[in-house]
Amino acid sequence: MTAYLVILVIILFGVAVWQINKVFKLLQPAQPEDSEVASDKDNNTQGYMMLGFVFFIYWILAYCFWKWGNVLLPVAASEHGLEIDQLMLVTMVLIFVVGIVTQWLLHYFAFVYRGSKDKKALFYAENHKLEFIWTIIPVIVLAVLIIYGLFTWTDIMSFDEDDDPMVVELYAYQFDWRARYGGLDNTLGEANVRLIEGINQLGVDVSDPNAQDDKVVTELHLPIGKKVLFKMRAQDVLHSAYMPHFRAQMNCVPGMITQFAYTPNITTKDMRLEEDVIAKVKYINEIRTAKNIDLIAKGEEALEMYDFDFLLLCNKICGSNHFNMQMNIIVETEEEFNIWISEQGTIAETLKK
Amino acid sequence: MSEHANDHDDHGHHHKETFVTKYIFSQDHKMISKQYLITGLFMGIIGIAMSLLFRLQLAWPDHQFTVYEIFLGKWAEDGVMDPNVYLSLVTIHGTIMVFFVLTAGLSGTFSNLLIPLQIGARDMASGFLNMVSYWLFFLSSVIMLLSLFVEAGPASAGWTIYPPLSALPQAIPGSGMGMTLWLVAMGIFVASSLLGSLNYIVTVINLRTKGMSMTRLPLTIWAFFVTAIIGVVSFPVLLSAVLMLIMDRSFGTSFFLSDIYIAGEVLHNQGGSPVLFEHLFWFLGHPEVYIVILPAMGLVSEIMATNARKPIFGYRAMIASILAIAFLSTIVWGHHMFITGMNPFLGSVFTFTTLLIAIPSAVKAFNWITTLWKGNLKMNPAMLFSIGFVSTFISGGLTGIVLGDSALDINVHDTMFVVAHFHLVMGISALYGLFAGVYHWFPKMFEGKMLNKKLGYIHFWITAIGAYGVFFPMHFIGMAGLPRRYYTNSNFPYFDDLLDINVVITVFALITAVGQLVFLYNFIHSMFFGKVGSQNPWNSTTLEWTAEVKHIHGNWDGPIPEVHRWPYDYSKMNKDNSNYVIAGQDFVPQHIPLQDNEEELSH
Numbered sequence: 001m002t003a004y005l006v007i008l009v010i011i012l013f014g015v016a017v018w019q020i021n022k023v024f025k026l027l028q029p030a031q032p033e034d035s036e037v038a039s040d041k042d043n044n045t046q047g048y049m050m051l052g053f054v055f056f057i058y059w060i061l062a063y064c065f066w067k068w069g070n071v072l073l074p075v076a077a078s079e080h081g082l083e084i085d086q087l088m089l090v091t092m093v094l095i096f097v098v099g100i101v102t103q104w105l106l107h108y109f110a111f112v113y114r115g116s117k118d119k120k121a122l123f124y125a126e127n128h129k130l131e132f133i134w135t136i137i138p139v140i141v142l143a144v145l146i147i148y149g150l151f152t153w154t155d156i157m158s159f160d161e162d163d164d165p166m167v168v169e170l171y172a173y174q175f176d177w178r179a180r181y182g183g184l185d186n187t188l189g190e191a192n193v194r195l196i197e198g199i200n201q202l203g204v205d206v207s208d209p210n211a212q213d214d215k216v217v218t219e220l221h222l223p224i225g226k227k228v229l230f231k232m233r234a235q236d237v238l239h240s241a242y243m244p245h246f247r248a249q250m251n252c253v254p255g256m257i258t259q260f261a262y263t264p265n266i267t268t269k270d271m272r273l274e275e276d277v278i279a280k281v282k283y284i285n286e287i288r289t290a291k292n293i294d295l296i297a298k299g300e301e302a303l304e305m306y307d308f309d310f311l312l313l314c315n316k317i318c319g320s321n322h323f324n325m326q327m328n329i330i331v332e333t334e335e336e337f338n339i340w341i342s343e344q345g346t347i348a349e350t351l352k353k
Numbered sequence: 354m355s356e357h358a359n360d361h362d363d364h365g366h367h368h369k370e371t372f373v374t375k376y377i378f379s380q381d382h383k384m385i386s387k388q389y390l391i392t393g394l395f396m397g398i399i400g401i402a403m404s405l406l407f408r409l410q411l412a413w414p415d416h417q418f419t420v421y422e423i424f425l426g427k428w429a430e431d432g433v434m435d436p437n438v439y440l441s442l443v444t445i446h447g448t449i450m451v452f453f454v455l456t457a458g459l460s461g462t463f464s465n466l467l468i469p470l471q472i473g474a475r476d477m478a479s480g481f482l483n484m485v486s487y488w489l490f491f492l493s494s495v496i497m498l499l500s501l502f503v504e505a506g507p508a509s510a511g512w513t514i515y516p517p518l519s520a521l522p523q524a525i526p527g528s529g530m531g532m533t534l535w536l537v538a539m540g541i542f543v544a545s546s547l548l549g550s551l552n553y554i555v556t557v558i559n560l561r562t563k564g565m566s567m568t569r570l571p572l573t574i575w576a577f578f579v580t581a582i583i584g585v586v587s588f589p590v591l592l593s594a595v596l597m598l599i600m601d602r603s604f605g606t607s608f609f610l611s612d613i614y615i616a617g618e619v620l621h622n623q624g625g626s627p628v629l630f631e632h633l634f635w636f637l638g639h640p641e642v643y644i645v646i647l648p649a650m651g652l653v654s655e656i657m658a659t660n661a662r663k664p665i666f667g668y669r670a671m672i673a674s675i676l677a678i679a680f681l682s683t684i685v686w687g688h689h690m691f692i693t694g695m696n697p698f699l700g701s702v703f704t705f706t707t708l709l710i711a712i713p714s715a716v717k718a719f720n721w722i723t724t725l726w727k728g729n730l731k732m733n734p735a736m737l738f739s740i741g742f743v744s745t746f747i748s749g750g751l752t753g754i755v756l757g758d759s760a761l762d763i764n765v766h767d768t769m770f771v772v773a774h775f776h777l778v779m780g781i782s783a784l785y786g787l788f789a790g791v792y793h794w795f796p797k798m799f800e801g802k803m804l805n806k807k808l809g810y811i812h813f814w815i816t817a818i819g820a821y822g823v824f825f826p827m828h829f830i831g832m833a834g835l836p837r838r839y840y841t842n843s844n845f846p847y848f849d850d851l852l853d854i855n856v857v858i859t860v861f862a863l864i865t866a867v868g869q870l871v872f873l874y875n876f877i878h879s880m881f882f883g884k885v886g887s888q889n890p891w892n893s894t895t896l897e898w899t900a901e902v903k904h905i906h907g908n909w910d911g912p913i914p915e916v917h918r919w920p921y922d923y924s925k926m927n928k929d930n931s932n933y934v935i936a937g938q939d940f941v942p943q944h945i946p947l948q949d950n951e952e953e954l955s956h
Binding site for chain 1: 435436437440510511515517518521524525610611612613614615619623624625626627628661662663664666667668669670692693694697700701704705708709711712715716718719720721722723725726727728729730731732733736737740743744747748751752754755758759760761763764766767768803804805806810814817818821822825826828829830832833834836838839840841842844845846847849850851852854883884886890891921923924925926939954
């Protein structure tokens with residue numbers, strides 16, 4: 001019986017506390033919770049969320065590098081490409097430092113100055129010294145970047161005809177590439193799309209003496225260490241000759257000849273022995289092997305295993321098969337190149353057939 | 354200027370409004386603003402839905418999706434997306450988001466709503482032209498949407514519609530009727546935008562209320578004003594490009610075409626240059642991104658000051674940087690064309706001007722961060738989106754240093770790196786600006802009703818995490834060398850290893866898109882059942898919160914308030930530092946005269 005009474009008292013006491021609490025709540029003025037304006041509680045929660053968010057940004061950055069750092073392009077395969085990579089590295093370091101610091105300040109301030117009824121904001125409208133400092137710092141940093149960038153750019157885009165570069169025409173059409181070598185005289189014959197006829201697919205002017213020894217091929221071969229001057233033409237719409245491994249790109253414009261020059265500095269064979277490339281090829285082949293298991297189960301043809309090749313890609317929207325317009329590039333030693341080029345027929349020979 | 358405004362004091366609310374004049378052919382800027390917003394949001398839904406379709410394709414290129422069949426019909430038989438329709442989706446997504454959502458939907462909505470209300474005017478300078486501007490925009494939207502239903506498919510040459518691809522139906526089916534409609538729609542869009550912009554400029558110059566000097570304008574108005582000027586300078590150039598392209602397509606001229614052999618025959622065109630089109634397009638196209646981002650910057654500046662309970666830091670520097678950005682924006686277009694065959698020397702010049710524009714942008718970012726410093730931050734949803742804006746603007750802006758540098762651009766030009774960059778810096782940032790504006794000024798649009806804050810928080814956090822989840826990894830596939838606008842990246846082996854990144858991006862994109870439904874529900878629900886707040890729910894200083902909560906033509910029932918101070922007197926203390934200027938109230942609205950115990954500052 002006593003036990004029963006004790007329990008009853010405890011229960012009644014609990015009910016009384018609950019009721020008193022309720023009365024107090026009702027006595028208070030309308031809760032700000034009812035309004036759609038942020039309450040102190042909201043400020044607090046959202047402030048903490050902001051702090052969490054800046055760590056989320058750092059985390060996703062770190063995760064991307066850790067998980068996908070290996071998909072980035074391998075070492076540059078051209079001389080100027082190394083300069084570009086160097087400039088890229090400097091720029092990236094700058095971006096990361098500025099990004100990490102400013103994101104921290106932004107979100108940390110959002111956290112630490114989250115509002116409440118008891119706090120006061122500081123009336124702080126301007127400070128010319130401070131503004132001057134953060135105007136002049138970007139000015140200096142960007143000036144350095146601009147000068148560095150412009151030197152690199154001028155270096156890449158201007159070249160000496162005296163260097164006697166090998167001249168190669170890249171000819172783009174929906175949806176494939178052709179390359180034309182100048183032949184023994186290293187001079188391309190005149191060409192215009194109006195002259196396209198039969199197997200003279202590039203519209204080369206067959207009456208031009210320079211054109212006689214030109215060689216048209218479907219796979220681009222380049223000798224290592226020799227400067228190559230690409231002359232780009234397009235047959236129908238805009239295309240862009242993008243050679244990511246050589247850090248090279250130039251649009252191909254109908255009615256116009258554009259150009260880009262570089263010196264390959266690593267052969268395809270050597271590139272295949274680069275650590276990054278080995279890892280990449282291995283990973284891609286794992287993916288393809290996994291796909292093949294499915295394909296074979298379905299009774300379809302299995303995918304071929306992949307080995308690394310330099311690529312020339314189309315990088316300007318050009319129509320339905322834009323995604324599938326590429327050509328292999330083989331960089332080889334001078335001797336190998338000479339053997340290969342001597343096996344290709346000249347235009348004069350091909351047209352006679 | 355005030356005399357003119359006062360002439361209108363008694364005009365307006367005497368007319369008997371019919372349904373048509375009130376809701377359809379309205380000349381009231383508040384209604385037109387809502388029309389812009391709702392049309393913009395509708396187009397936004399379509400634009401985002403399109404992006405989901407092509408994201409699915411990129412993540413699972415071998416999978417057959419019934420959803421393609423439902424939405425794309427004959428262009429996705431058996432659930433396999435046709436490569437041409439993939440390009441159409443990309444093209445129309447870009448067009449809709451850039452022009453219809455972020456230009457008309459953002460600038461159109463808030464310029465219309467805020468210019469008269471914040472400068473103290475009864476309405477726009479010309480209510481009629483304002484109405485014409487909206488209806489041209491509506492017509493343009495309708496034509497753009499109609500182009501989705503033509504036989505050979507909508508325009509599919511990319512949102513930049515470079516000829517010859519956009520000029521020749523032989524090159525891609527979308528360049529037939531679809532492209533004609535695209536061009537017509539954009540021509541009308543330009544007309545709409547010009548009428549709107551001229552109206553904004555005239556209104557800001559002529560209709561400011563007494564005491565509202567240019568240096569007392571809220572930064573929103575400065576941003577809208579300068580945006581309108583850039584629009585007037587650059588949109589006509591797009592119109593000329595559009596007209597010339599129409600000529601090339603339909604009347605046999607050769608402005609942009611030369612030496613073309615396609616589908617087995619040589620075209621007669623000779624002497625034109627596609628590079629000319631690129632110049633004309635980007636002379637608009639680059640200022641266009643500032644047309645998109647400046648209004649967002651203005652909205653964010655205003656919302657940040659209000660919610661930080663602090664003046665915006667460096668008000669004059671903010672105006673100066675808006676002007677500097679506007680000026681520089683018209684001389685940087687060539688950075689889209691470093692490798693188009695343009696003279697490399699020009700490339701150097703454009704690199705120089707492009708990196709210069711980073712300076713005013715950096716100043717703005719630092720000023721926003723300092724505005725937060727020692728504030729008393731009210732974490733309303735609008736404030737969260739404003740902070741999010743600064744975050745994505747910094748992240749996206751920094752990668753711009755890579756793209757603006759001609760030497761570095763060679764290898765990332767037209768790759769997914771570019772896509773990641775501009776989505777963060779102008780896409781997501783401008784959308785954040787739009788959302789911030791909607792959360793903040795919703796009560797002004799819908800007679801005091803407010804958006805639900807809890808749903809607002811959910812909306813923000815899903816969007817914030819999702820946006821970085823989509824666009825951070827995208828930089829990596831770009832730096833791996835993957836070109837943009839590729840229907841699939843697994844057609845040849847080299848990019849096979851990027852597929853799982855594409856899956857991650859798509860998953861984030863789907864989640865983010867679902868998060869937008871929260872906003873949509875909140876918007877529609879609050880429009881009818883939103884809780885009504887006070888007349889000035891955010892304790893803001895600007896004039897729009899002194900106007901009637903109930904919408905009347907003419908905005909203020911009595912005389913227009915006179916302005917006595919700048920718009921950022923938040924937490925200003927009195928002379929002896931014992932209390933706020935108005936005791937117990939941490940803000941002084943613009944129409945309150947200088948108080949006895951107050952120090953006058955040079956604003």
